[in-house]
Amino acid sequence: MRTVSREEGRADRAGAVYTYALTLKDHPLRLDGLSGVGAPPAPLRTVPAGPLYAVVSDVSEVPHPTERDIGAHHAVQQRLMEGGIVLPLRFGATALDDDAVRSAVEEHADDYAERLRELDGCVEYSLKAAQEVGQPDDHVRDGEADSEAGSRPGELGAQDAQPRLEAVASGVTEAFRPFTQEVKPGAPSGGDFLSVSFLVSSDQDELFIASEMSLAHQMGEDFEFRLHGPLPPYSFT
Known part of the structure; x- marks a missing residue:
C-alpha cells in the first residue's frame, strides 16, 4: 500500500x-x-x-x-x-x-x-526468553588465573555462553512445532536470546499454552519466558 x-x-x-x-x-x-x-x-x-x-x-x-x-x-x-x-x-x-x-x-x-x-481460526503468540543474571552461563568463579589458558574460568564460560544459548533457543522453538501452523524467528534484542512468533490454530491453542507453561517449569529459574498472545497474526501476513 x-x-x-x-x-x-x-x-x-x-x-x-x-x-x-x-x-x-x-x-x-x-x-x-x-x-x-x-x-x-x-x-x-x-x-x-x-x-x-x-x-x-x-x-x-x-x-x-x-x-x-x-x-x-x-x-x-x-x-x-x-x-x-x-x-x-x-x-x-x-x-x-x-x-x-x-x-x-x-x-x-x-x-x-x-x-x-x-489464517482463519489462527492467532499469533510471541515468545521471548532471557537467561536470568547469575545463572549457570553467567557464573564467574573467583580464583587465580589459569596458568595455561591465561584467563579466568569465568571468561571461558562467557565465550561459550552464546553457542549454548543458541542451542537452547533452537530446542525451545522445535518443542513447539507440533502445536503450530507456522513459525517465524525474530532477532532477539536487549538481554533476550530468543524471539520467535508462532501461528497457532484454535484447536491447538490450549495445548500450546500448556506446553509453554510446562517447558518454562522444566527450564526452571535459570530462564525467564515471556509469552504474549493471542494476537492478530502480525508476523504471518
Whole structure:
C-alpha cells in the first residue's frame, strides 16, 4: 500500500486515510465504542475493495507513534480479531484517500483473500526468553588465573555462553512445532536470546499454552519466558 510521508501529510490540508487492517466482507466489523488514531480521532469506517474491506479512519496527518495512537491501532485490530480473521497492517499505513486505499488493496485482493482464508481460526503468540543474571552461563568463579589458558574460568564460560544459548533457543522453538501452523524467528534484542512468533490454530491453542507453561517449569529459574498472545497474526501476513 502506497504510504504518505509526514511532509505530504502536513501539506495535504484535506488529510489522509489511515488503514488498520483488511477483512473479508463477511466479517461482522463490530467497532462500536472504539476510537481511531489521530487528534482528534475520526470515526472508524470501511472501504470496499473487491472481496475485502479495508478498515480505516481519516487523519489530518500521518500520526506519530505515540503511546495513545499505538494503543488505539492495536485496540482496533484486537476487536476485529474477536469477530473473525484479519490481516493487520503495521502502524503508520496511510494513503492519500479512499481511492488510493481501494486501488492498493484491489491490486493484490486475490492474494489477500487467500491468505485470510489460510489464517482463519489462527492467532499469533510471541515468545521471548532471557537467561536470568547469575545463572549457570553467567557464573564467574573467583580464583587465580589459569596458568595455561591465561584467563579466568569465568571468561571461558562467557565465550561459550552464546553457542549454548543458541542451542537452547533452537530446542525451545522445535518443542513447539507440533502445536503450530507456522513459525517465524525474530532477532532477539536487549538481554533476550530468543524471539520467535508462532501461528497457532484454535484447536491447538490450549495445548500450546500448556506446553509453554510446562517447558518454562522444566527450564526452571535459570530462564525467564515471556509469552504474549493471542494476537492478530502480525508476523504471518
